[in-house]
Amino acid sequence: MNAGLRVDTSRYKNIAVVGLGLIGASCAARIRQFDESIRVFGVDTDEVTLVKAVQNGWVTGASLPDGEAFESFVRNECELVILATPATAARAYFEQLVSWGYSGIITDTASTKARICSDAADVLPDISRFIPGHPMAGSEVNGIEGARVDLFEGAHWIVCPNEDTPADDYLALHELLTGMGARVISLPREDHDRAIAIVSHVPHFVASSLVELAANHADDQKALFRLCAGGFKDSTRIAAGSPELWAGIAFDNKKALHDGLVEMSQIIARFIAALEHDDRAELTALLDHSAKIRRSIPKKWLPDSENLLEVRIPMENRKGMVAEVTTIASKVGCNIQSIEIDHLTSSAAVLDMILTDEGDIGRLSIELLNAGFRVSLLPLSVKE
Ligand SMILES: NC(=O)C1=CN([C@@H]2O[C@H](COP(=O)(O)OP(=O)(O)OC[C@H]3O[C@@H](n4cnc5c(N)ncnc54)[C@H](O)[C@@H]3O)[C@@H](O)[C@H]2O)C=CC1
Numbered sequence: 001m002n003a004g005l006r007v008d009t010s011r012y013k014n015i016a017v018v019g020l021g022l023i024g025a026s027c028a029a030r031i032r033q034f035d036e037s038i039r040v041f042g043v044d045t046d047e048v049t050l051v052k053a054v055q056n057g058w059v060t061g062a063s064l065p066d067g068e069a070f071e072s073f074v075r076n077e078c079e080l081v082i083l084a085t086p087a088t089a090a091r092a093y094f095e096q097l098v099s100w101g102y103s104g105i106i107t108d109t110a111s112t113k114a115r116i117c118s119d120a121a122d123v124l125p126d127i128s129r130f131i132p133g134h135p136m137a138g139s140e141v142n143g144i145e146g147a148r149v150d151l152f153e154g155a156h157w158i159v160c161p162n163e164d165t166p167a168d169d170y171l172a173l174h175e176l177l178t179g180m181g182a183r184v185i186s187l188p189r190e191d192h193d194r195a196i197a198i199v200s201h202v203p204h205f206v207a208s209s210l211v212e213l214a215a216n217h218a219d220d221q222k223a224l225f226r227l228c229a230g231g232f233k234d235s236t237r238i239a240a241g242s243p244e245l246w247a248g249i250a251f252d253n254k255k256a257l258h259d260g261l262v263e264m265s266q267i268i269a270r271f272i273a274a275l276e277h278d279d280r281a282e283l284t285a286l287l288d289h290s291a292k293i294r295r296s297i298p299k300k301w302l303p304d305s306e307n308l309l310e311v312r313i314p315m316e317n318r319k320g321m322v323a324e325v326t327t328i329a330s331k332v333g334c335n336i337q338s339i340e341i342d343h344l345t346s347s348a349a350v351l352d353m354i355l356t357d358e359g360d361i362g363r364l365s366i367e368l369l370n371a372g373f374r375v376s377l378l379p380l381s382v383k384e
């Protein structure tokens with residue numbers, strides 16, 4: 001790897017986690033395990049949750065939202081706020097943080113991005129301080145009881161930088177999240193809700209529908225549900241999630257969820273039609289198509305080999321460069337293990353990314369070149 005003065009990206013040493021439920025407490029626990037020197041201040045409306053977080057050693061301080069200790073932490077120490085409440089609660093925190101003169105970075109974990117981004121834009125005097133995030137890991141067990149230190153291990157964590165996002169802030173967040181075991185994917189915030197409707201929100205409502213179907217046919221629920229094999233359990237686990245949380249997600253992403261469910265009903269209608277027409281070939285073709293696609297999804301996203309690739313791109317005062325480059329890398333399936341800025345001289349810097357052996361490197365180079373970047377690629381031996 002090239003020598004040179006590195007920007008210190010591990011600079012988040014004082015982090016506030018607001019909402020210590022499944023996601024927030026898992027974040028706090030993992031951050032503390034990753035680096036004990038990081039101070040994590042936890043905030044929740046539920047006092048029992050605060051006590052558990054402190055007892056487990058997942059936070060170094062904790063208070064209710066109106067606690068003086070929270071205000072003092074934000075005013076004097078805090079460099080990063082992670083909002084891990086339902087999305088509807090975020091606006092009040094943006095307002096509170098602004099009133100306390102907070103100028104550090106705010107990120108979040110909400111399942112939808114439109115509402116929280118619009119609230120941030122309304123409230124924050126400088127929208128570049130908000131970098132939206134969304135871990136694609138979770139569970140049907142909500143609250144701190146469901147929290148696990150390894151929840152994000154190997155999971156994708158969507159981050160939505162845009163042209164306003166300062167490179168150093170994005171890089172520092174990337175460093176923290178990869179340190180927590182997650183694999184960071186950049187996605188434009190405008191594309192997030194439509195994409196996630198298909199892979200998360202529609203599946204949740206389909207899972208609930210399957211449970212409804214079975215319930216409609218269960219005189220004695222226990223007897224019918226005892227017949228469930230793994231398939232039913234696999235496809236319905238998420239239906240046990242918090243109804244309040246999911247109703248919130250549904251209305252925050254109403255149009256995309258609605259359109260996805262309509263499309264889903266059209267797909268089911270094709271199965272119904274094939275049955276009605278005794279069309280075995282059509283039914284088999286439909287099943288074959290989805291079986292092939294399902295089999296091609298890896299159980300775990302793992303690099304093909306331990307080979308790493310260093311990608312270096314001169315930085316030419318181009319606004320939003322980091323968002324653009326990382327979004328292109330995510331689009332072609334490349335996994336950025338680390339990303340840093342090499343300041344070669346006072347006026348010349350290079351964006352330096354280490355990629356694992358995944359994705360379409362050829363397409364990455366072409367897309368970066370087409371976007372006007374000068375790119376150099378260097379295979380790295382694992383021992384370097
Ligand atoms: N459940 C899941 O699998 C996933 C959830 N998310 C998102 O992460 C966020 C948190 O979800 P979960 O952790 O699952 O929810 P949760 O219900 O497990 O935890 C939420 C926590 O926030 C607290 N809380 C609620 N309102 C608050 C407020 N105004 N101020 C401070 N604390 C407050 C609650 O007491 C609770 O401890 C949501 O936006 C959700 O959409 C993201 C990925 C996965």
Ligand SMILES: O=C(O)C(=O)Cc1ccc(O)cc1
Nearest residue numbers: 111135136137138139140200
């Ligand atoms: O439990 C699971 O498998 C999930 O899919 C959890 C989940 C729930 C909500 C999200 O926004 C992201 C992930």
